[in-house]
Amino acid sequence: MTQGQGRAWIRRILVVGAMLLTLAFLAEVGTAATAEYRLSRELRAAAGLADDPEVTVGGFPYLTSGGRHSKLTIAVPAEIDGRNARLEAEFADVTIPGGLLPTFTPDTPIRAGHVESRVRLDQKTVGRYMDIVDLQVHTPAPKRPGAGSPADGYVKASKGIVLTGTVPLPTSADPKRTVLISVAADFSAIGDAIAVRATGIYTGPEDHAKADLLPGEEPTVLARFTHTLPAMALPFGVRPTGARGENADVVLLGEADGVTVTPGAFHRSLP
Template sequence: MRKLIIGLLVLAGLAVIVDFGAAAYSEYRVSRALREGGDLIADPEVTIHGFPFLAQAVNGRFQNVDIRARILRQDIPGEISAEATLTGVHLPLGDLVDGNVRRVPVERVEGRMRLEPTELGRLFKIPDLQVHSRPADKSDGTGGSGGSGMTTAGALVLTGTLPGTPVASARAGAPLGGDKVSIQADLLVEGDQVRIIATGFYKGTGTETTPTAVIPEADRPAVLERFTRTIDTKELPFGLRPTKVSAQGGQIVVEGKGDNVTIDLDQLQRP
């Protein structure tokens, strides 16, 4: 009886190893197809969830697949993070093994594009740019410090140092330097674009204070224009259209989704 139990445990262990090995190989095949088809800079991270994997493969339906990739684009210096969560992926085992991952029916796909603080600073040409949520719009009530909360009303605070001579101080003959300002802005989705529109200067609420230089009235429109940008969302995975944009942890996160769609798994990035 003891030998029988040990034998069954060994077989179970081997089955688990084979299952995980098959999942790892399949993830590698999909990752390579994504990199080659999307002309990515590195192999994306692909995770096929659910156990046992082989049971899903035999049925030709995978419960959940996560994809994470880094993408380069010409209009934003640096790298963009693209993510996709696929639910109910219908893909025959033979096609998966052969790497034939075109025209794959998916019950639901959710895509995200993340613009991190470093890339946002390069986009605005303000290296120390920080993205905050206004305290009144924070879902977690942490006071808009760029934490894990999310902007619910599309309201942002952008803080950074303007390059060059301080606008106000230069007129008084002060040494060269930069003005640090905090700008309140609206975050909007318009068609296939995300718009960050600076609407005014922000000094904080209640006991919270935010550094803002004294900018003469005549120079304020030019400062607000520097903090206004339009971002194309063509890097949303599988060509999804944006439906939501928010500030999370200092990032700008653009999201889109689709139900009962057919995608090319080797075309994460739309040409």
């Protein structure tokens, strides 16, 4: 074999190898996408949703997973109590029966070592619940170098959330008086509801609105920013364990270990 022929064989081997890798990659992606699509469609049908949920099966490679995956995430816009929300569930150490291309039914068991279930509300929706139409929610980043960068994703906290909005403070001289002001607030879960408790007028370093209050008006302002939202059902019936701010969102969440859920239980209204 001449040197030129040897090089030609090497090129053929490389081409064949690249083709096999491409086929394997396409099979990997296609199989995982089919499983995600099937679960998404079943979740939509079972919960009567207007949109297909975003479903992502984590872990690589899918083709040799045997139905066991490191992560499964589900998210979909929904309407709760006539207002916009986002339903989310994030599973770890997941087992899905049915092999590479499982067919889901309302009763298909999905087992997981851990689940975090969430109802996410944007600041506009929370403002409507609280009757503060221009409400802004700001979750301060932790006090450490580089905190709050895009690499951190959502900035999460339950205490010291900055709420800014316009509230009425009428006086005899000005019955229509309003003020734009910021308060610090804590979030918690009371039963199935998000509780917002204003703890003081905010004067810290984060962006905020200042206002000149008259003597005795601070309690009135704090009361306007203190509110318990209506009860909400978390995906898969997980019981709430807390509430927090995540960037400009307000989240009701619940966590549980060693769970088995079914698509039919993705979202049901509270009794």
